[in-house]
Amino acid sequence: MNTLINIVVQGVLLGALYGLFAMGQSLVFGVMRLTNTAHGDFIVLLVFVLFALTSFVRLPLAVALVLLLVIAFAAGYGLQYAILNRVSSRDPLPSLIVTFGLSIVIQNVLQQVFSADPRSIATGSFESRSITLAGGITLGYLPLVTLVATVALAFAMQWLFGRTPLGRAFRATSDDREIVQLMGVSYRRTYALAMGIAFVLIAVAAALYSMRTAVSPTDGPALLLSSFEAVIIGGMGSFWGTFVGGMALGIAQQVGFYFDPGWGIWLGHVAFLGVLVARPQGLLPKTA
Amino acid sequence: MTMQLNQRPAGFEVRRATRASRVAVIVLLIVALTVASAPWWAGRDAMRDFVQLASYLVFALMWNLLAGYGGMVSIGQQAFFGIGGYAMLILANYCGISPFVAVPIAAVIATVVAIPVSMVAFRLEGGYFAIGTWVIAEAFRLTVANVSVLGGGSGTSLIALQDVPRALRESLTLWLALAIVASAIGLLYLFLRSKAGLALTAMRDNAVAASSQGVDVKRARLIVYLVSACGTALAGGLYFVGNLRISPDAAFSVNWTAFGIFIVMIGGLGTLEGPMVGALIFFVLNRFLSDFGTWYLIGLGALAIVVTMFFPQGLWGFVSRRYGLQLFPVGRRVVFRDAGPSEQASHHDASTDSVETSSAPHRA
Numbered sequence: 263m264n265t266l267i268n269i270v271v272q273g274v275l276l277g278a279l280y281g282l283f284a285m286g287q288s289l290v291f292g293v294m295r296l297t298n299t300a301h302g303d304f305i306v307l308l309v310f311v312l313f314a315l316t317s318f319v320r321l322p323l324a325v326a327l328v329l330l331l332v333i334a335f336a337a338g339y340g341l342q343y344a345i346l347n348r349v350s351s352r353d354p355l356p357s358l359i360v361t362f363g364l365s366i367v368i369q370n371v372l373q374q375v376f377s378a379d380p381r382s383i384a385t386g387s388f389e390s391r392s393i394t395l396a397g398g399i400t401l402g403y404l405p406l407v408t409l410v411a412t413v414a415l416a417f418a419m420q421w422l423f424g425r426t427p428l429g430r431a432f433r434a435t436s437d438d439r440e441i442v443q444l445m446g447v448s449y450r451r452t453y454a455l456a457m458g459i460a461f462v463l464i465a466v467a468a469a470l471y472s473m474r475t476a477v478s479p480t481d482g483p484a485l486l487l488s489s490f491e492a493v494i495i496g497g498m499g500s501f502w503g504t505f506v507g508g509m510a511l512g513i514a515q516q517v518g519f520y521f522d523p524g525w526g527i528w529l530g531h532v533a534f535l536g537v538l539v540a541r542p543q544g545l546l547p548k549t550a
Numbered sequence: 551m552t553m554q555l556n557q558r559p560a561g562f563e564v565r566r567a568t569r570a571s572r573v574a575v576i577v578l579l580i581v582a583l584t585v586a587s588a589p590w591w592a593g594r595d596a597m598r599d600f601v602q603l604a605s606y607l608v609f610a611l612m613w614n615l616l617a618g619y620g621g622m623v624s625i626g627q628q629a630f631f632g633i634g635g636y637a638m639l640i641l642a643n644y645c646g647i648s649p650f651v652a653v654p655i656a657a658v659i660a661t662v663v664a665i666p667v668s669m670v671a672f673r674l675e676g677g678y679f680a681i682g683t684w685v686i687a688e689a690f691r692l693t694v695a696n697v698s699v700l701g702g703g704s705g706t707s708l709i710a711l712q713d714v715p716r717a718l719r720e721s722l723t724l725w726l727a728l729a730i731v732a733s734a735i736g737l738l739y740l741f742l743r744s745k746a747g748l749a750l751t752a753m754r755d756n757a758v759a760a761s762s763q764g765v766d767v768k769r770a771r772l773i774v775y776l777v778s779a780c781g782t783a784l785a786g787g788l789y790f791v792g793n794l795r796i797s798p799d800a801a802f803s804v805n806w807t808a809f810g811i812f813i814v815m816i817g818g819l820g821t822l823e824g825p826m827v828g829a830l831i832f833f834v835l836n837r838f839l840s841d842f843g844t845w846y847l848i849g850l851g852a853l854a855i856v857v858t859m860f861f862p863q864g865l866w867g868f869v870s871r872r873y874g875l876q877l878f879p880v881g882r883r884v885v886f887r888d889a890g891p892s893e894q895a896s897h898h899d900a901s902t903d904s905v906e907t908s909s910a911p912h913r914a
Contacts, residue, residue: 297677354676366851
């Protein structure tokens with residue numbers, strides 16, 4: 263029984279990280295209908311930016327984190343405005359190929375600059391601290407912080423989309439990017455803002471992820487697949503769905519890891535394919 | 551319909567061949583004969599190069615069929631490449647079938663596997679389909695990596711060929727490669743020229759409109775997916791007969807699709823000539839620049855981005871538009887004959903704004 267509870271608890275904590283990875287992708291899917299195949303590589307890229315800021319520039323971690331968020335927003339805004347806006351259309355092919363090309367470029371530039379060694383961000387000994395609950399279940403502080411961050415960001419994004427003028431512009435642009443121009447909304451600028459915000463989400467994910475584990479330049483595709491699975495399992499169009507999708511994926515992987523370390527990721531993929539067959543709209547599809 | 555038009559004594563005819571296409575057929579036959587005789591004049595490296603080039607080319611042709619004609623962009627074709635390789639190896643190592651016979655059987659197996667896979671993958675569309683197919687390929691990779699009989703993550707060797715003399719093995723591999731390339735190009739050409747091919751092109755340009763004209767879009771998509779899986783598995787089986795060693799990371803590597811995409815985009819999406827031009831370019835680049843490692847891959851990625859953004863029709867698309875050249879004309883041209891004395895001139899005029907059903911690189 264304790265084993266089962268432990269699997270679920272650790273799965274939820276792992277799933278919080280996947281949910282965080284996926285939220286940026288969910289935003290990009292939702293607003294631009296853009297399939298960003300470089301999503302995972304952007305996470306890895308920001309991990310290495312943070313690593314460069316703390317290890318090469320030797321900034322204190324707190325300063326580096328704030329700076330990372332600013333850099334991320336600017337990078338996302340610039341990327342969408344300069345490159346991706348040119349290829350986002352109803353035809354998925356150009357944007358797929360451009361982001362796929364970006365993915366290869368990012369991986370190899372990072373290998374060239376930082377070598378293929380995995381890197382992590384030192385946090386003192388915070389990453390290894392934990393509390394032990396009754397029954398011998400341990401909860402790491404860092405995974406708990408990740409869970410809190412994911413919940414907080416899911417609330418924030420839901421609020422941003424539902425309650426603010428910017429969120430209204432996002433939803434309207436997603437529905438019809440030609441018509442919104444008649445209301446004085448530039449879809450190019452809206453897309454760039456959405457990508458900027460997606461990059462801020464990615465930066466938070468990158469920071470928490472790099473404190474938890476060592477990241478190597480070629481880890482991007484695996485992160486992309488996990489976030490994609492979380493988005494689809496949860497159901498597109500709702501950040502809570504993405505959150506739940508991340509949890510489901512995390513639990514499935516933990517169950518796999520329990521039986522054999524080689525089958526963890528595999529069981530995550532199989533769970534995703536199972537949901538796709540049994541419930542293609544996802545667990546929590548947007549009803550409106 | 552074409553038949554009716556041809557029989558009618560009206561002032562026009564429907565042309566399907568061009569002068570360039572007749573020349574191309576002859577040139578290709580000469581190339582095929584040259585390659586077939588390679589064991590008597592070429593070195594071992596050259597023969598091995600051809601087998602590799604053939605694998606890349608067939609992979610790219612099949613990716614092009616899927617994306618450029620079927621409108622389905624997949625990042626998971628390496629699934630069938632790997633299945634082709636592993637099925638060939640299992641048949642050869644454990645069932646005692648000659649690897650050269652096992653390659654086509656493996657392709658049939660991959661096609662059968664593709665049926666349930668398509669049911670899952672077709673739940674997704676557009677970009678979601680692309681990443682979904684990648685997940686499926688990863689699931690296959692991890693499955694094979696966890697099967698210890700097949701060597702697990704570190705892979706295994708094709709031992710069935712160890713008693714065959716090296717020269718004979720290399721010649722047979724070369725002929726197998728030639729046969730696969732020739733049948734892939736030939737069958738694709740015939741398929742795209744057929745009524746089904748016309749339906750496919752119509753579907754790619756506008757699925758809703760094609761459907762309203764009686765094209766069974768779902769069925770056409772499935773057939774394209776299965777044919778593409780079959781061809782990709784042939785490429786995979788061939789590659790690992792030439793390579794003699796297989797591992798899950800090599801067989802199910804996403805790089806196969808990355809290279810396939812690069813070849814097709816550089817050469818020209820939605821044409822038969824494009825992947826051939828692209829494969830040659832890629833092969834030359836790979837040969838001379840792959841020593842640069844990361845810089846080489848950065849260059850390939852950047853080139854793919856630039857081409858997609860600024861030259862979406864690719865190199866062949868550019869040449870074909872600029873010079874009106876078609877080596878594998880899959881379209882139908884209406885040529886008017888009743889122009890009297892200046893017949894030659896009107897030929898030209900009519901065919902420039904002729905009724906073309908092929909053409910236009912994939913755009914929506």
